[in-house]
Amino acid sequence: MINNKLELKYVVIQVTISLLIAFIPIYFYIDATIKNQNIKDKLDLQNYANQVASIIENFEKQNKDIFYYPRSNIFFSSIFDENKKEIFHSNTPLELFDEDFQSFNDKFCYKEYLSSNILGASFLIVCKNIDYSEVIYNALILLLIVSFFIFLLSFFVIKQSIEPYKKLNIYLDEFLKDAMHELKTPIGVARINIDILSMRLKNDKNILRVKSALKNMTIIYEDLEYYMQQHEVKEIKAVIDFSLFLEKxxxxxxxxxxxxxxxxxxxxxxxxxxxxxxxxxxxxxxxxLSNAIKYSKNDSNIYVSLQKEQNEFKLSFKDEGVGIKDTSTIFERYYRGDNITGGFGIGLSIVKNICKKNKIKIEVESKENVGSTFRYIFRNN
Structure with missing residues (x-):
């Protein structure tokens, strides 16, 4: 699931970048197409204006009593006398303008100068509605085609590129699972035997050191196990005596x-x-608890507190250790306070994810060479 989301994320990024690049030639295509459309509209207006002018000029030669003004579903026009007063319009009244061509909000117009005629018309204005729907339609089709091929190309390229890393990731996961499975038994056997030895040889410093090292290994092992299987952890909650749990x-x-x-x-x-x-x-x-011990000074104290306050209770761990210079980064994955005390730097990252999941508020206070306090505020549900 995570790998699929990662693939999709990279595909989306790649497609977005490619589309931004592809948009440049598409923009110029649209601009050039609109210019061509404008040129075509000018030619169409001129041709239609010439047809209307020709009909007006030929009317007098035909010796007819009624003049049928030409009409069109595409073009609409008006004729004006020499005083620029409108004589007649085919659809809607139009305004006379000075230039040969004039663009308005919704129409494009052309002015034709007429020769002397029986109607007394000196100017002919021919207009047509501006319509770029075909240009926009073609541009959208082009954009969809380009997007589709870019998406397919990006998907296959990225899929092929990350396939070796996916295989390596799967291999490492399987290796870690197998290694951890193999480690679990010897760690358990060692702990049982060291407990037996500690009962026989009470207060032996060497036994105590080995026992402590094994417990450290156990914590690291359990962190790695949880980290690798956290997406498989079932959402099973139970009522726990937190006081007794913490004591143990x-x-x-x-x-x-x-x-x-x-x-x-x-x-x-x-x-x-x-x-x-x-x-x-x-x-x-x-x-x-592990971090409090790990970063504490020898011959120091650790204070563990669990107190109920109204609708919430507070869990806190206070040490007299080395302190933390920058508390803003300690919950990041693979963060380590130093390179000496060991660990993989995933412990507090796990803690943060658990707190976020369960809506637990985290407070951290620390001063270098004085110590740190980690406080967790649980809401009583």
Whole structure:
């Protein structure tokens, strides 16, 4: 679905650019066609004016009592005497003008000088309605044909161009899925065995470091798994005891914090329930706890708070770490606070998407070398 949308996006961009380029010759075609139409109209007006003038001149030679003024469905005309007073008009009254040709809002006219005649007419004005419908019709047909061929050409060119990248993307996705599937079992086995060892060798610093490293690997693994399958995550929500959930997640990260002599301080109000997707709640809480530890200084404190206030409740994570210089970019995908602490830079991007999806307000306060506070405001539904 995403690849199809991407293809369509590039096709639309390519077609738009191509049409803008194609519009230049089409514009000149329309301009030239209108000029040709004007020339043709002038010739038609002159020919019709000559016919009317010839009929007027020949009337006297024919010795007839009644003069039948020529009429047309296309042209309409008026004759004027030498004092520029209208003698007769065929359809609607017309105005006499000085130039040979004159354009009005809706018509194009020609003035013919008449020789002496029995009607006393000195001037003949012949007009026809301006009609560019055929020009516009031809231009639209041309534009549609050009657009159609440009679209087809763009579609096939772009499709062929991005096909190798699509195959590579599919290959990488499959590779990551297979690799993650293979990693899941050894990580699980290692965690079980390190838990057994930690029970036998209590307070062993080496065991604690290995345990912390495995938990870090678990968080990274779960982030990647969620990131790759987020479009497949089912919209299943359940009522969760958020207070108890948060207590357990802090406990899970306690070993990781202890390895750097970091202390958790909890201010968690009890019996706060939330209707939420459990997988998404794991990612939101775990990423914040992981980052708080990751960017904290050794021998520092982390404050975790969950408090209910009227129709909303606030979840916050405060550390005494390195701080953030620019908070505007931290939620961008692949952003990393530094190149030392590791990670793929997708954790906060995942958090932002979850918050956007569930209409959770995010507030960030940070000061370099002092620490950061991440606050999430949940509306009580």
């Amino acid at each position: 997640r802090v406990e899970f990260f306690n070993d990781l914090a202890m390895s750097r002599n970091i202390l958790f301080h909890k201010n968690i109000e009890s019996n706060i329930e939330i209707n939420f997707n459990e997988i998404e709640l794991y990612r939101l809480v775990d990423n914040n």
